[in-house]
Amino acid sequence: MLISQGSNYDGYRFADVYRRAGFAYVLLYHKATNSAVPQLFERQLVQQVYQAARRSLFVSKHNLELTQLQLGLVLPGAEVVRNPYNVPFQGELAWPASTDGITRLACVGRLFLSDKGQDVLLQVLAQDQWRQRAVHLTFYGSGPDEAAIHGMVSFLELEAQVSFVRHVADIAQVWQTHHALLLPSRYEGLPLVMVEAMLSGRPVIAADAGGIAELLDDNKTGFLAAGSTFQALNEALERSWAARSRWPQIGAEAARQVRALVPVNATELLAHKLLTIRSATSYQSGSRAGLSISAPAPAA
Structure with missing residues (x-):
């Protein structure tokens, strides 16, 4: 059994x-x-x-x-x-074109605040500096706190910067149009969405939860926050933003390293x-x- x-x-x-x-x-x-x-x-x-x-x-x-x-x-x-993942092992995707100049971030996972920490992420993005930046966040997924997270976006007046997609049949479609994965999790095992983003050649910006630090090499394959707190996540996001010109190279290194760590x-x-x-x-x-x-x- x-x-x-x-x-x-x-x-x-x-x-x-x-x-x-x-x-x-x-x-x-x-x-x-x-x-x-x-x-x-x-x-x-x-x-x-x-x-x-x-x-x-x-x-x-x-x-x-x-x-x-x-x-x-x-x-x-x-x-x-x-665990098995749902993107090809070889051949990371081409870097997404950005004709409108917007950096597109994806937060993929259950809409479940006690584990996934989307509330902390929204508080960080509600700061003035992030409102002024050409950044858009897409939440992919559904879950018991979907209505609460929608309410937070409305309360913080982030409707122009945040959107929701409940389900995609092919996760690779996300990484054809998005530049990085955001994981503000409080608790994790080893997120398959992180493995899939890295295999697709995308940097990961994540809180140090579960086994995330076992795959994520800080400042080399992504950016590791010390925890799922406002201060820690804000610090990691600021570091990532300052290095955004290097994201394609960081994503390529993420793909290289993760292939050595997952079968x-x-x-x-x-x-x-x-x-x-x-x-x-x-x-x-x-x-x-x-x-x-x-x-x-x-x-x-």
Whole structure:
């Protein structure tokens, strides 16, 4: 059984059903937060569930280390895996033409303030210097805080500088027209949107959340904010703006570096790993093996 969890404690009750029934299972984690740990009444059960897992698979080293710290355990079979992405591995896109002189930024992800930090980004862009710059931000995505974020844009009178697109079928279309990715996240795993932007040859401006710093080389492949705060994000955005003439070169370096860090065949590697675990488990006496997909959908 593969239990794919949006956050690192979403699916432990699913896993416990299989643990008690004698089934082997693998836990896959897409995000970990430092603001949530198991409550006292459930802590021991969560520890038992995680210790009994055949593997604990994380999308970033940060998430693995944080979860072990929170549980006070070395998790057996814990390792970092790469999720599949949705742009070509080779051949970054041509740099977007800007006939109107506008620098176009994209913030791609769920409209979910507690994780993604869009509120902080809007406060930064509401400053006078950003209102006077030829910059346009597009939010790509939908989510539970969509109405709230629309309301913030209206309240801050940013309608001329900010637009919304709920869905695009082909993420590469975003990078044909946008110059950089903005990620003001408070919590992350390893954002696929960052991998996709870098593979497409676009610099990333992001808060240091989850595994972002494991891929983003500050001032070389993008610009890293110390955290998802007004001061930190403002500082990183100002540095990026001062270096905007170098963005095409920074994007090209981002593509080069990320290809050395993520596999060309991430889908096949993850599938092969799961099948190998299943095969090994099926020969262990006293254990029933199964492999399927369960639990909450991973966070974008």
